[in-house]
Amino acid sequence: MEKTLLLVPLFPLVGALLTYVISGKDERHHRMAGWIATFAAVGSFILTFQLWRALSAVEGSVITAHAWTWFEVLPFKVEFAFLFDRLAAVMTLIITGVGSLIHLYAIGYMSHDPERPRFFAYLNLFLFAMLLLVLGDNLLVMFVGWEGVGLCSYLLIGFWHRDMGNAVAGQKAFVVNRIGDAGFLLGMFLLVMMTGSLEFQQLSQQIPYVDPMMIELAAILLFIGAVGKSAQIPLYVWLPDAMAGPTPVSALIHAATMVTAGVYMMARMQVLYSFAPAALSVVLIVGTLTAFVAATIAIVQNDIKKVLAYSTVSQLGYMFMAMGSAAFSNGIFHVVTHAFFKACLFMGAGSVIHGCHHEQDMRKFGGLWRKMPLTFVTYLISTLAIAGFPFTSGFFSKDAILWTVFNVAEDAPAMNHTVVVFGDIPLNLFCWGVGVLTALMTAFYMTRSLMMTFFGKYRGHHEPHESPMVMTIPLMILAALAAGFGFVYGEAFMEYLVGWTRIDMQVGHHALAEHNEVYHTLELFSMGVAILGIVIGVLCYSVCSGIPKALVKHAKGLHNFLVNKWWVDEFYQAVLIRPLSGFSTFLFKSIDRVLIDGILVNGSGMFVEAGGDVLRRLQSGRTSSYAFLMFVSLFLLILLYLVFMPVPI
Amino acid sequence: MGAVTGYLYLSALLFSLGVLGVLVGRNTIVILMCVELMLNAVNIAFEALSVHFQTLDGQIAVFFVMSVAAAEVAVGLAIVITLFRNYLSVETHDAVTLRG
Amino acid sequence: MEHLFNLTASGDVVLSLLVFLPLFGAITLFLLPEDNDSLARSVAMFFAGAAFLVSLTLLKLFEVGTPRMQFVEMMDWIPSLGVKYILGVDGLSIWLLILTTLLSLLVIFASTSIAQRLRSYLGCLLLLETGMLGSFVALDGITFYMFYELMLIPMYFLIGVWGGKRKIYAALKFFIYTALGSLLMLVAIVYLGLSHEQQFGELSFYLGDWVNLRFGAKEELLLFAAFALAFSIKIPLFPLHTWLPDAHVEAPTGGSVILAGVLLKLGIYGLIRFAMPIFPGAIEALAPVFVVLGVAGIVYGALVAWVQTDIKKLVAYSSVSHLGFCVLGLAALNMQGMQGSVLQMINHGISTGALFFLVGVLYDRKHTRLIADYGGLAQKVPMFAFVFMVFTLSSVGLPLTNGFVGEFLILLGGFQYNPVAGAVAVTGVVLGALYMLSLYRRVIFGSFNEERNGDLTDLNPREKLVFAPLLVLVFLIGVYPQPFLNRIEPSTRAVLEYVNQRNAVAPSVVAENPALRRTSVPQGPESRLEVVEN
Amino acid sequence: MSLAAIIFSILTIISSLGVIGCANPLNSALCLVLTLFFVAAHYAMMGAHFVAAIQVLVYAGAIMVLVIFVIMLLGLERDESSSDFKKPRNVLTAAVIGLFIGMLIVAVQSGVAGAPVDGLADASIVNDGGGHAIGQVLFTRYVLPFEITGMLLLAAIIGAVYIAHEQRKPLAEGRGLKAVRNRE
Known part of the structure; x- marks a missing residue:
């Protein structure tokens, strides 16, 4: 089994090289690029499926594979090794599964792009890096994957690099990720200092003996890395701009896989986080705020991809809310369901864009359900799922999260409950409230996008057409999963990840949600919220379409504030980037040029020159001045002699 | 005892006048003469101290100073002549080609 | 450490052969007819290639795992002055030798763009190579100083004769700056020789003898300051770095590759080889100063690089930042930091050397180094864009490239030494990504200006051959750095343990000012890493 | 006195x-x-x-x-x-020489009263001031300086002749004593 584990990440890597080499050369082979890459992805999926089957039913069973010793500075040693346990199994299945579907979809989407080989090579390279991240047996291999996916997202966002805007978006993504990675690095250093190693097994054994303050600090630092990668406040600004990349990229990287890396990291480091209550509170707060802010912005966006981007940021906020309340498995469950419906939504949007010849503004769509029935149906199902329509997988995962935030389990190692907000409301109740409000907004803006795109009359001027089969098959598969997965496998999934489930959420635990009548009332409540959101959405954009316009006219300030994305980008520009570049110019111009170079270096040169000039003037050529100088020096010498030497006579 | 200090004062005064003559002199020849004057001042001091200390060394020194002075004048005058030949004047402020 | 240094001549001559081979090359070059360029280049290639092969055999014969000096040669050079000609190589210098011979070979191979006086250009390069190789293997103070100064002359001519517009100013500034520093070192060397005579009877400049000298606190600090200043100018450490951008901008491509690739490393190497074993008390006392300057250099270099308009100047300031990392690693005085520092020297040589080659490729074609003159090159020269991407990533320190391993170890060592310094240094990693990627974006992405850069041609086979070995090294060190670390580890461990043992036994300088006591006890092999608050 | x-x-x-x-x-x-x-x-x-x-x-x-x-x-x-005494430079020189005189006077006052140096203490010879005593001392103790002075004088003579010597070649127009004389 160890061999297959090594092959899983190797397949995409080899795929990437092959794609680039074989089809890079001439036009005829360009078509092959897509298929080679997809085969690599599917191959990796099959291997993962085999590994998953091989993973024995026993809860703690693990498959490990050791490639080589990366580097070793005694006593600190780093191995290139992989770890395949249940958590990794789930994530790898998602990555390779959804990844393969997106590769298939991309063949259709990128069918007439001249630089296809380069695109598919980067896509496969991304899969390789993501698998490294998920399968890594220690934090450093995870970090390699971490920065690797950062690089691939940079390359793919800036794929159409002729337009400088895309390149700037790519660079922005990489730099903001790097800021997060810096935090991640510091967290790793702290862990190395505390425990002497970075392997997950070693860490989980030694962390309980480490001084609690350090655990909190390490947890916060690693979370900073997660904030950078999973686009939480304050480092989420790069995700909306990342929509500059082709849609399959947005679907794969910025919806399903890469952005969930932060959530996976926290689940993997659950031992660390369960010993850091303060850090969990921080995570909960950040998650809630991000969810809320992103949802508010999503409501007013007109570009379909931007709506989905902000919705992703919001859903990630939800996942971190779950992590913040130490319900790691629920977070992962939401990752899985989110991967299904968000990938499906992005690809749906992609096929709409593809159909309308690269038009992305929803105001140019409308009435497409007749022209693109398959895309419409899959988009509808996914919208219901993300809105949390009862019995869709989205409902199950999001409802569970809201419940874990709401229900404070006494013996669960969750955040300390003393933290209160606004007077006396306990933190988790506040977050639950904001969570429900966000759920309402989510339902509304998703239905808004559905209505504006597929209903009403067509406002664009291109002739829309349904996407080819190679694009619609993945849509249908994912839509089916989005609809049924939660209902069919919800229970089984939670049991499968019992190692990461919070005590009160575990099956058979006395305070289990099932027997708790409060849980059932909340369940009904969130169903109502979802349906309410959908109904409002439908009404606003069909029957009484006047309401949105009136609202916009009425709440001009608020609308403007939201359209400009809470002025966050401008804020960073004013507070961070402009002063930094001003400071660096100051450093270069005045410190480097004037102070060090000017005064010290050239200055000393000029000083010597000036000194020489003064002395030159002494040689005036007139003998009398020479005589005078001689006499004066003689006089001084005698004076010195008389003053210092006792007169011998 | 006053004689020696008297002569030393005289010698100091003469020497200073000689120096003044050298520094202020316009004419090279005058400078030469002032140098002579300074040498004589020194001789007076030598002689006075020789008498004061009852030794002959002082007087011997005077002889040597005189011979040196003679040599100095000879060379000095030769230089003055060549100076005159090149600059057509012996004024100090003309020969400034050595200016830096 | 004493057992390390009482050497016996091992009888083989490979080191002298390696050091003086380029010198023979330079001499034979001067005997050739003036105008025949191709002959000159082939002769130079022959000698540089021979030197590279000798260094490879040296690597093969090099015994891994022992800290002691190997291939030692001892000969009396000036008996009356006690100056001995002692050569030896160990973990610290073996990789630097290979880097020197490789880069020199590549520079000579890629010297097609030099139009006038190619013969003396190649002669200067070979002479420079001798100076560098000599400095890396010399163990006697005076021999080291002789090679150290020998390097200045050819470098001066390289910048002064074949340089850009302000070449005279840059060459003069470079020469005076470095020479001034090394004169101070000469004073210290002579003082050490004399104090050896005073303490042990006979005048000696051998490093092994100097190690037994004992000084008072003030004396040791002053002597160390003399050495440290000379090497800090060479590194260049933060406030003394202003000669580097000028020297790089005006130097020809080959000149700046060698200057960045190898010359800068002598500062760090000198500190580890000479300053640390001889003045252990001083290095421990002044370690905080070096940490602060190193970290300042990292952030300063990165920020200033970000606002540059000239590519070469940007890469020059990035070197200031990268070597700030090396200084941080060195000053952390623990195994991770030191090993990271030595490894990062090699990585920096490869990535920055390659970057200067890349700038050279552009400069030879368009004769301008301004970023504004380029844009959207990816559409015209895709191969160049790919190679440039790889070396940008290596310079930024992306995992699986060579930059990452060194940087990670340095930051880890720095963090253990002082968490605040570590935290600030990590921002250097972020700023690094900022300025390198913004350079890459402005040059490679965006719209392509057809009429200005229309005639750009992609890498020709000769240039591809130059970049091939460097590309392989980037991924080799990134993915499997163990063979490199195995050879570096014993020597750095020996130096570090000697410094700690000397400080533990006679804490001359440190005892007097406890404030300088470092926060963490250095890690012996057996004990686990933990912060001991004393 | x-x-x-x-x-x-x-x-x-x-x-x-x-x-x-x-x-x-x-x-x-x-x-x-x-x-x-x-x-x-x-x-x-x-x-x-x-x-x-x-x-x-x-x-x-x-x-x-x-x-x-x-x-x-x-x-x-x-x-x-x-002889222009008015120029500032000469005033400065005079001032310096004044200082110099002051210093010498101070030196004279403080120094002279000391004990006689041992030298040739035969007072009688000094008093008669005749040439005999000087000649005797000159050619016994100071014979070496005497010879050196002779050499000095010889050198001075040769130097003077050499410096003032005029080459035989015809002088350039307007140079030399005769030319100067005629011009006046």
């Missing part, structure tokens, strides 16, 4: 002032001759008759004659060089 000595001192000072003050080099040369005579008188008063004789013979006789000869040779007796 005896009255005569004081008078002669004042006269010496006046005549040396004359040397500096005279505009015409010839007058200053004559003043210098006068000063030399007064100095010789001082020697005589101090009892060193032989030295006084030599002074007059060598200094006044030989050196001054040579100087005056050169003055007349170069025709400088008609030059009226303006």
Whole structure:
């Protein structure tokens, strides 16, 4: 089994090289690029499926594979090794599964792009890096994957690099990720200092003996890395701009896989986080705020991809809310369901864009359900799922999260409950409230996008057409999963990840949600919220379409504030980037040029020159001045002699 | 005892006048003469101290100073002549080609 | 450490052969007819290639795992002055030798763009190579100083004769700056020789003898300051770095590759080889100063690089930042930091050397180094864009490239030494990504200006051959750095343990000012890493 | 100091002032001759008759004659060089020399009263001031300096001839004494 584990990440890597080499050369082979890459992805999926089957039913069973010793500075040693346990199994299945579907979809989407080989090579390279991240047996291999996916997202966002805007978006993504990675690095250093190693097994054994303050600090630092990668406040600004990349990229990287890396990291480091209550509170707060802010912005966006981007940021906020309340498995469950419906939504949007010849503004769509029935149906199902329509997988995962935030389990190692907000409301109740409000907004803006795109009359001027089969098959598969997965496998999934489930959420635990009548009332409540959101959405954009316009006219300030994305980008520009570049110019111009170079270096040169000039003037050529100088020096010498030497006579 | 200090004062005064003559002199020849004057001042001091200390060394020194002075004048005058030949004047402020 | 240094001549001559081979090359070059360029280049290639092969055999014969000096040669050079000609190589210098011979070979191979006086250009390069190789293997103070100064002359001519517009100013500034520093070192060397005579009877400049000298606190600090200043100018450490951008901008491509690739490393190497074993008390006392300057250099270099308009100047300031990392690693005085520092020297040589080659490729074609003159090159020269991407990533320190391993170890060592310094240094990693990627974006992405850069041609086979070995090294060190670390580890461990043992036994300088006591006890092999608050 | 000595001192000072003050080099040369005579008188008063004789013979006789000869040779007796005391530089020089005099006086006061140096302590010889004693001392203890002075004089003569020597080649137009003479 160890061999297959090594092959899983190797397949995409080899795929990437092959794609680039074989089809890079001439036009005829360009078509092959897509298929080679997809085969690599599917191959990796099959291997993962085999590994998953091989993973024995026993809860703690693990498959490990050791490639080589990366580097070793005694006593600190780093191995290139992989770890395949249940958590990794789930994530790898998602990555390779959804990844393969997106590769298939991309063949259709990128069918007439001249630089296809380069695109598919980067896509496969991304899969390789993501698998490294998920399968890594220690934090450093995870970090390699971490920065690797950062690089691939940079390359793919800036794929159409002729337009400088895309390149700037790519660079922005990489730099903001790097800021997060810096935090991640510091967290790793702290862990190395505390425990002497970075392997997950070693860490989980030694962390309980480490001084609690350090655990909190390490947890916060690693979370900073997660904030950078999973686009939480304050480092989420790069995700909306990342929509500059082709849609399959947005679907794969910025919806399903890469952005969930932060959530996976926290689940993997659950031992660390369960010993850091303060850090969990921080995570909960950040998650809630991000969810809320992103949802508010999503409501007013007109570009379909931007709506989905902000919705992703919001859903990630939800996942971190779950992590913040130490319900790691629920977070992962939401990752899985989110991967299904968000990938499906992005690809749906992609096929709409593809159909309308690269038009992305929803105001140019409308009435497409007749022209693109398959895309419409899959988009509808996914919208219901993300809105949390009862019995869709989205409902199950999001409802569970809201419940874990709401229900404070006494013996669960969750955040300390003393933290209160606004007077006396306990933190988790506040977050639950904001969570429900966000759920309402989510339902509304998703239905808004559905209505504006597929209903009403067509406002664009291109002739829309349904996407080819190679694009619609993945849509249908994912839509089916989005609809049924939660209902069919919800229970089984939670049991499968019992190692990461919070005590009160575990099956058979006395305070289990099932027997708790409060849980059932909340369940009904969130169903109502979802349906309410959908109904409002439908009404606003069909029957009484006047309401949105009136609202916009009425709440001009608020609308403007939201359209400009809470002025966050401008804020960073004013507070961070402009002063930094001003400071660096100051450093270069005045410190480097004037102070060090000017005064010290050239200055000393000029000083010597000036000194020489003064002395030159002494040689005036007139003998009398020479005589005078001689006499004066003689006089001084005698004076010195008389003053210092006792007169011998 | 006053004689020696008297002569030393005289010698100091003469020497200073000689120096003044050298520094202020316009004419090279005058400078030469002032140098002579300074040498004589020194001789007076030598002689006075020789008498004061009852030794002959002082007087011997005077002889040597005189011979040196003679040599100095000879060379000095030769230089003055060549100076005159090149600059057509012996004024100090003309020969400034050595200016830096 | 004493057992390390009482050497016996091992009888083989490979080191002298390696050091003086380029010198023979330079001499034979001067005997050739003036105008025949191709002959000159082939002769130079022959000698540089021979030197590279000798260094490879040296690597093969090099015994891994022992800290002691190997291939030692001892000969009396000036008996009356006690100056001995002692050569030896160990973990610290073996990789630097290979880097020197490789880069020199590549520079000579890629010297097609030099139009006038190619013969003396190649002669200067070979002479420079001798100076560098000599400095890396010399163990006697005076021999080291002789090679150290020998390097200045050819470098001066390289910048002064074949340089850009302000070449005279840059060459003069470079020469005076470095020479001034090394004169101070000469004073210290002579003082050490004399104090050896005073303490042990006979005048000696051998490093092994100097190690037994004992000084008072003030004396040791002053002597160390003399050495440290000379090497800090060479590194260049933060406030003394202003000669580097000028020297790089005006130097020809080959000149700046060698200057960045190898010359800068002598500062760090000198500190580890000479300053640390001889003045252990001083290095421990002044370690905080070096940490602060190193970290300042990292952030300063990165920020200033970000606002540059000239590519070469940007890469020059990035070197200031990268070597700030090396200084941080060195000053952390623990195994991770030191090993990271030595490894990062090699990585920096490869990535920055390659970057200067890349700038050279552009400069030879368009004769301008301004970023504004380029844009959207990816559409015209895709191969160049790919190679440039790889070396940008290596310079930024992306995992699986060579930059990452060194940087990670340095930051880890720095963090253990002082968490605040570590935290600030990590921002250097972020700023690094900022300025390198913004350079890459402005040059490679965006719209392509057809009429200005229309005639750009992609890498020709000769240039591809130059970049091939460097590309392989980037991924080799990134993915499997163990063979490199195995050879570096014993020597750095020996130096570090000697410094700690000397400080533990006679804490001359440190005892007097406890404030300088470092926060963490250095890690012996057996004990686990933990912060001991004393 | 005896009255005569004081008078002669004042006269010496006046005549040396004359040397500096005279505009015409010839007058200053004559003043210098006068000063030399007064100095010789001082020697005589101090009892060193032989030295006084030599002074007059060598200094006044030989050196001054040579100087005056050169003055007349170069025709400088008609030059009226303006000795300009007003210029700031000369005032500065005078001030410095004033300081110098002050210092010498202080030195003289503080130093002279000390004990006699051992030297040749035979007082009798000194008093008779005759040539016999000086000759004896000169050729016993100071014979080496005496020979060296001889060499010095020889060197000076050769030097003077060499410096003032004029090549035989015809002088460039307007150069040389004859040309100058004709021009006037």
